[in-house]
Amino acid sequence: MIGIADKTASDPTFDELYHQLWWPMLRLATGLVDEVSIAEDVVQDAFAATFQRWGAIRDRQAAAGYLRTAVVNGSRSVLRRRLTARKHWHSVVDEPVDAADHSVLRTAERGRVLEAMRTLPDRQREVLTLRYVAELSDADIAQATGLSEGGVRSASSRALAAMRVTLGGQL
């Protein structure tokens, strides 16, 4: 594994950070890009970028925030590429398709919520994912997305309001 000298004994090593945060970052990226294989790539790229800059990160306690931002940016790139590709290619896109057993298990409410979620703008979906999947505070979401905290709260409330309208009180 990777051997990186630490600045202080209390700072996490890169190894520790990797083992500690890989799974939550994978869940976050999966929530953002909705495809686990691509999410794994995004997360690995984020860790690789963090590793390359490890020596320059002064506050290693804040490395998680740096990493989270890298995951969000990587996911945005994936979504942009996906959008661009869909715009220019006329081939059939492999949409995520639920397996038969999933559709059996999925309740009507869940399906409606996910549909309502898909109608939201990317940034609002991103904020909801960071809040409810990664369970971040507004400040952390603001850091990861580049929005202000007020912008985060605004995006979140607008997203929820839009979903309420879309769902029409069915939830």
Add this chain to the structure above:
Amino acid sequence: MNDFENEVKKVLNHRVDEHVGPRRAPPDFDATRSATRRSGGAIGSRWLRPLLAAAAVVAVAIGATLVVNDMSHTYRGAAAVPGPLQTATASPTHTDTIGPTAPASTGPTLAATTRPLPTATSRPTSTVTTEPVPTAAPTSSARPTTPAATPSPTLTSGLPGAPPCEAYVPGLNVPGIRPATIFMGCATSADMLEKISWSSWTTTGATGTATHGINDCKPSCARGTYTYFPVNVRLSQPARWKEMLIFETIAITPTSSVGRPEAVTTHSPYGLWGWTH
């Protein structure tokens, strides 16, 4: 958090859990992985390998389809070209009589009578020397030689398939001819040609005009600003990669004072550029 938010949270987490499955240990960290991917070198992702293998299979299948189409359709810019794979495998000596610049009497009759684009005699004489298009019709039955600089197995003709770029989105890297869009960064859109209009599409090269879009990636590529400017595009150096025929070199020349010239040549199966149609 109210009931509605709780329900949204529960649904989102359930969706993620469905995708990622039970918690598992991270894979071994490969510090070189990202750098090699970004430089277009070896593919380090364990996920991309099967994707690329699948993309190669699809590309071969579609390449075969193009051959069939070649035999039954007249291409606007390369009507005199028999199917590339058929040409390469059927009879080596046949290469003496093919290509858009071959005399009409030696090419397929249908092509000779229907090809609408510039003929050998009407093509500008300022053609770059690496593109072996004669400036006048040959007086003998011998065909002009193939590019001396072609690094791959020599081709005397060939409509291109496409180099299999990294498959960021499964199923999207579909080979094609006369692409309307070319990604200069392997399916990333930070440097791309759009609205390509091909004025010439032959077995040895293609020329056209396009809009070149470059993202300044500031502060990030996701938030960057695009600059667009008109350019001339030229594809050259036909080559073979596996069962496909490709143009290995793309050269871009701005037609206004804005923009920058670019020339990219790739010999890699994971080409620096791909195309779509």
